[in-house]
Amino acid sequence: MNNFKEKIKKEVIPAMQEKFGYKNGLAVPKIEKVTLNVGISANKRDDKFLELVENTLTRITGQKPVFTKAKLSVSSFKIREGNVVGAKVTLRKQRMNDFVEKLINITLPRVRDFRGLSLKSIDRSGNLTIGFKENLAFAEINPDEVEKVHGLEIVITTSTKNKEEGTELLKLIGFPFKKK
Secondary structure (H helix, E strand, C coil), X not given: CCHHHHHHXXXXXXXXXXXXXXXXXXXXXXXXXXXXXXXXXXXCCCHHHHHHHHHHHHHHHCCCCEEEECCCCEHHHCECCCCEEEEEEEECHHHHHHHHHHHHHHHHHHXXXXXXXXXXXXXXXXXXXXXXXXXXXXXCCCCCCCCCCCCEEEEEEECCCCHHHHHHHHHHHCCCECCC
């Protein structure tokens, strides 16, 4: 999967330098990290569901997730301080590159009724957030083995300074965006 690094070097960096006037290739923004999050609601406190989420994230990323705990008690949500409220995985370097390439080429085309990502999912810092309603879009998940389907969120953090640079970087990398 070195195609991704080659594409960045040969296509993305020169195009970004030409469009935004970067003098040095190292000044061109890049993807810094990819974070996958799964929220665990208050009614799913059973250990089987936590194990399922852990197994799913480990299969998708090849890395064991970290469980996040509530910092405050919120009575209206039936959450107590210290309860597990989510799981997250942060990918960097080679695992991140492999995951982004797999996301663009394999996972997004498998999403049902997919017509492209919305430009509204890019924030003003140039970071992209993608939400999946079900984890079955990933090739590592076998639909026959899944007991409960859960959603997840993917945040692609870039080193860009504004939305325009972030949008251009992500388009050049290969993320499919909707036509206006």
